[in-house]
Amino acid sequence: MGGRAIRAWLAxxxxxxxxxxxxxxxxxxxxxxxxxxxxxxxxxxxxxGKTVEYTGEVVGDRMVRGDxxxxxxxxxxxxxKNVEExxxxxxxxxxxxxxxxxxxxxxxxxxxxxxxxxxxxRIAGTFNAACGQHGGDMDIHATSLExxxxxxxxxxxxxxxxxxxxxxxxxxxxAAWYLHRREPRF
Amino acid sequence: MLMVLPxxxxxxxxxxxxxxxxxxSIGACLTFGFGSQLLCRTEKxxxxxxxxxxxxxSWVVATILGALPHWxxxxxxxxxxxxxxxxxxxxxxxxxxxxxxxxxxxxLNMWRHLLTYAGGQGIVxxxxxxxFKGTAGxxxxxxxxxxxxxxxxxxxxxxxxxxLVSLTYLVIGTLALWVTAMFLGQEPVRxxxxxxxxxxxxxxxxxxxxxxxxxxYYHSLSYEVISVIIFIAGSFNFALHWAVWTGKRxxxxxxxxxxxxxxxxxxxxxxxxxxxxxxxxYPDAMALFRKAFYQLASGHxxxxxxxxxxxxxxxxxxxxxxIATTIAMAIGASACSTGGGIKGIRMGVMTKAILQDxxxxxxxxxxxxxxxxxxxxxxxxxxxxxxxxxxITVLYVTLYGAGAVLGSLHGIPFVDSxxxxxxxxSNTGLSCGVTTPMMPWDMKVVYLIAMWLGRLEFMSVFAxxxxxxxxxxxx
Numbered sequence: 077m078g079g080r081a082i083r084a085w086l087a088x089x090x091x092x093x094x095x096x097x098x099x100x101x102x103x104x105x106x107x108x109x110x111x112x113x114x115x116x117x118x119x120x121x122x123x124x125g126k127t128v129e130y131t132g133e134v135v136g137d138r139m140v141r142g143d144x145x146x147x148x149x150x151x152x153x154x155x156x157k158n159v160e161e162x163x164x165x166x167x168x169x170x171x172x173x174x175x176x177x178x179x180x181x182x183x184x185x186x187x188x189x190x191x192x193x194x195x196x197x198r199i200a201g202t203f204n205a206a207c208g209q210h211g212g213d214m215d216i217h218a219t220s221l222e223x224x225x226x227x228x229x230x231x232x233x234x235x236x237x238x239x240x241x242x243x244x245x246x247x248x249x250x251a252a253w254y255l256h257r258r259e260p261r262f
Numbered sequence: 263m264l265m266v267l268p269x270x271x272x273x274x275x276x277x278x279x280x281x282x283x284x285x286x287s288i289g290a291c292l293t294f295g296f297g298s299q300l301l302c303r304t305e306k307x308x309x310x311x312x313x314x315x316x317x318x319x320s321w322v323v324a325t326i327l328g329a330l331p332h333w334x335x336x337x338x339x340x341x342x343x344x345x346x347x348x349x350x351x352x353x354x355x356x357x358x359x360x361x362x363x364x365x366x367x368x369x370l371n372m373w374r375h376l377l378t379y380a381g382g383q384g385i386v387x388x389x390x391x392x393x394f395k396g397t398a399g400x401x402x403x404x405x406x407x408x409x410x411x412x413x414x415x416x417x418x419x420x421x422x423x424x425x426l427v428s429l430t431y432l433v434i435g436t437l438a439l440w441v442t443a444m445f446l447g448q449e450p451v452r453x454x455x456x457x458x459x460x461x462x463x464x465x466x467x468x469x470x471x472x473x474x475x476x477x478x479y480y481h482s483l484s485y486e487v488i489s490v491i492i493f494i495a496g497s498f499n500f501a502l503h504w505a506v507w508t509g510k511r512x513x514x515x516x517x518x519x520x521x522x523x524x525x526x527x528x529x530x531x532x533x534x535x536x537x538x539x540x541x542x543x544y545p546d547a548m549a550l551f552r553k554a555f556y557q558l559a560s561g562h563x564x565x566x567x568x569x570x571x572x573x574x575x576x577x578x579x580x581x582x583x584x585i586a587t588t589i590a591m592a593i594g595a596s597a598c599s600t601g602g603g604i605k606g607i608r609m610g611v612m613t614k615a616i617l618q619d620x621x622x623x624x625x626x627x628x629x630x631x632x633x634x635x636x637x638x639x640x641x642x643x644x645x646x647x648x649x650x651x652x653x654i655t656v657l658y659v660t661l662y663g664a665g666a667v668l669g670s671l672h673g674i675p676f677v678d679s680x681x682x683x684x685x686x687x688s689n690t691g692l693s694c695g696v697t698t699p700m701m702p703w704d705m706k707v708v709y710l711i712a713m714w715l716g717r718l719e720f721m722s723v724f725a726x727x728x729x730x731x732x733x734x735x736x737x
Contacts, residue, residue, distance in 0.1 A: 117571045120578060135364040136473055139447030139481070146447070146481055148473070150364060158365040159337055165361045167699055169474035173481065190277060190367040205543075205578070210481055212549030214571060230365075238282045238334070245289025252296035259300065 105166065107151040108132070113170045120205035120214065130216060131155075131198040131224060132171055135188035138181050145181035147174045149197065150188070158193055160230050174199055175210065176218035186227025196225040264380055265291065265373065268331070272369030280367035283334035291327050321714060325349045328377060335370050337361050339699045346710050351377030353717035354600050356469025356566030356691020357709065359699045363474045368455060371472050375462040379432075381717075382466025382496065382600030383424055427503050428465065435461040435492045439485065446482050460485075464492035467601040469566020469691035477567045483552065489567060490559055497523075497563035497595035499607075501638050510638075518614075518635040519596040519606035523562065526609065530590040531558045537582035554583075557692070562590035564601040566691025575694040581677050584694065588681045591690040592662060602689030602716050604658050608651040610635055615648040657720045661687045665712055672702055687712040 107113065108131045116123055132151035139146040153166025176199065188194030201218030204210075209217075265288050272281035328351075329344035338344040343359040350357050351374055360366070360374075436457045443453035456472055463470045473479045477489060495503075498520070505513040514520055535554045544550040553570060560567045575584050594603010618633040625631055633643040641647075662684050669679025674696055682696035686709040697709065715723050 114573075117573045118577055120574070136475075136479065137448050137452060141447060148475060148479065150474075152362075154362045154365060159362040160365055163362075165337070165339055165699070167361060169362060169364045171474075173475065173478065188364060190280075190365055191275075193365075206545055206549065206553075208545035208549065211483060211569075212544040212553045213478065213481060213569070214574065215481075232277060232279050234278050234282060238279070238286060242282055242285040242289060245286055245293055249289050249292035249296060252293055252300065256296045256299050 105153050105156050105163070107170075108155070109151050113151050113172050116172065116203060117214065123203045124205035126203055127200065128203045128216060129198065129200045130172065130174075131196065133188050133196050133227075134184050134186075134194040135169070135171070137187060138184060140178050140181065143178055144175060145178040147176065147181055147184065147197075148172070149174050149199065155196060156193075156225070158188065158230065160190060160232070161193060173213065173215045174201065174218050175207075175215055176201070176221060180218070180221040183221055183223055188227065191230055191232065193227050193230055195223050195227040198222045198224050264376055265331070267376055268369045268373040271372040272367060275368045277367040277369050280331075280335065280369040283331045284369060284373075286334060287327065287330035290330055294323070294327060321349075321352060321718065324352060328352070331370060331373050332360065335366065337363075337366055337370075342703065342706055342710075343699060346706055347374070348377060349710050349713050350691065351468065351470065352381035353689045353713040354378050354382045354466045354468040354564070354602065354691075355686060355689045355713045355717075356463070357686060357693060357697045357713075358470070359697070359706070361699055371455070371459060374470050375459040375468075375472075378466045378468030378470050379428075379462035382468060383428055423504060424500050427500065427507065431465055431492070431495065432458075432461060435465060435488070438488050442482065442484050442488060443480075446480055446485065460489060461492060464489045464565060464567065465496040465600065467493055467496050467563050467565040467595060467599070467689070469560070469568075471567065476569070478569045478571070486552070486556055486569065490556065493563050493565040493567065494559065497565070497599050497601040499596040499598045499637075501598055502596065505638050513638065516636045518610035518637050522606035522610045522613075523596070526593050526606075527559060527562045527590065530562065530586045531555055533586040534558055534579070534583045537580065537586070541578075541580060543578045557587060558590050561587045561685075561690055561692055562593065562595070564591060564594045564603050564688050564690040566685070568692055572693040573695040575681065575692070576678060584677050584681050587692065588677075588684050591681075591688045591692065592658070592684050594688045594690075602687075604655050604688075607637060608655055610637075611643065611647055611651040612655065614643050615651075618643060654719060658687065658716070661712055661715060665708055668705060668708055669696060672705060683709070683712060687716040689713060689716050 109129070111119070111123060111128070113130075113132070116128070130149065130151065132149040133155040134147050135150050136148050148171055150169050150171030152168070152170040154163055154169065157163040159165065184195050184197060186192050186195050198221070199216065199218040200220045201216045203216050205214055206212045207215050207217075265284050269281055269284035269288065272278075272284060325345050325348050328348040329341060332338050332344035332347050333341050337360050338347070339359065339361065347358045347360050349355075356378070436454075439457035439460055440454050443457050444450065448456060459470070459472045460477070462468065471477055471479070477486065480486075499517070502513055502517055502519065531554055534557070535550060538544060538550055538554055544553060556567075556569050570578070575587070579587070592603060593609055594605055595601020597605045597607045614633045614635050618631055622631045634640050635643060662680065665683025665687060666676060666680040669683060670676050678694050678696055681692075681694045684690070685692050686697075
């Protein structure tokens, strides 16, 4: 095998290593619940109609419908700290939709999104594998809600290496555009 | 060019780190674009094989470059995962490996949905609309992307007509969802963003949604009804849309694809409803029909929206419900639409061909048995059409089978494995929990290739492989 071929194989190996390299997977935040949201989906018959206590981060919106409201509460690897704050990757989000009196839902002030880690709340209520009131949705009808940990804004720091890379690529693109413009037309 | 809108979104919401991700990605795209123009300049028009290679090659390049914002966000386990998500977006599949979706930036969510909306029209269609000058080669590239309908005499005009239809629906559909979202309790800005993204996911039959709960998040019959109307409209052939736009409204009930879709959707909904009723999963008939119809319509149109949890397919629907959904996904949407799968027109052609053969068998030898089908105009069934329909169908079924076996080799139950590979290869995006960031890398690669093969309907990708082999051989 010639030197060029060896270099080509090495380059291919480096590219493949970069493509397949997994992200760092360190200790992840376990769910505080027993059963967890995933176990409720996995064994719905077993828990159908039973009272559950459930803790997690409120994400998305408070959707008020008359005297009641929907909240979405995640008990996944990000319920205390999300990826934007530096949490390690720990799989998909996992949680449950919770139907509760609007007055209880009003206690939640911070909802999890890109710029916020939402309030962590503890609720108690009845788990429905297929709720008759809500078109067969799997949900929890809560009768109590307590804010365990208030949510907080998440900083969005700018990484210096990204600034440098952006400047380099914009300059390279401008140079390529300039050379392209100087090319003789057919 | 597509990255400008997510960049503007990030800036508007003060997501500076994400905005920088898009500046880096735009810089990389422009460097690649101008660099390749410098190195690969030619005045020659394209022949058919070049058209196919350009079409499939453009998807590879777009996937590699399009994965940059995903990867830079820190929400992907590897660059392969980022490429998986981008290929899933472009091919309007909807499976994803992105982690902590509920905490991603508006800019990145805009990028995910824009990918799937643009991918639904086709990357080549975008190029034809804005960049090409209408060369003969343009049509060859257009066909290479799995679309072969000319709505208008000029292919560039056809591409622009596709965009006219899509953008008109975008305005109407987004407004309808936005107004509904306000009644559902969403704030105006979030309601508008969700409406726009859900529209994009529905119209492109893509299935991406802004929250990890997918469309279960909205808990609303009216939101479901609007999204069903949008994704069924998106799954119809652009030629059918154009015919209706130009006044031929009866085409909706006469077209072979709408008839085929109505029959197979009804049958699969019936099977799933029967199985779910027997198992007593849902408390009443309304809930039963609502859940069965939504998942089946979503599967059949290859959208991938879902109002049940992914694992609920296994833990509540069971094998019969899953097989009915798998069949619906495998058949898929209409040809020359945003959808995937074997396609309604091929089901129609194959059914007509089988019926024609049966009629021949029972008719006197001297009888001449002819068959035709209606697709915009009456088309006589000839052997060439039948052969093409069967060839592509065999390729799809082979891909579905090979992927299902691979999953089984990894210890996944066959029904689950078949469900997931059919979802990937038919560009649907429903999941029963097999696709996760922790799945084996070889399955990620196979699913990624299956999405690509399914979207381009094999031939363009085969042409690219042939081109690469001939390059290695020096021919």
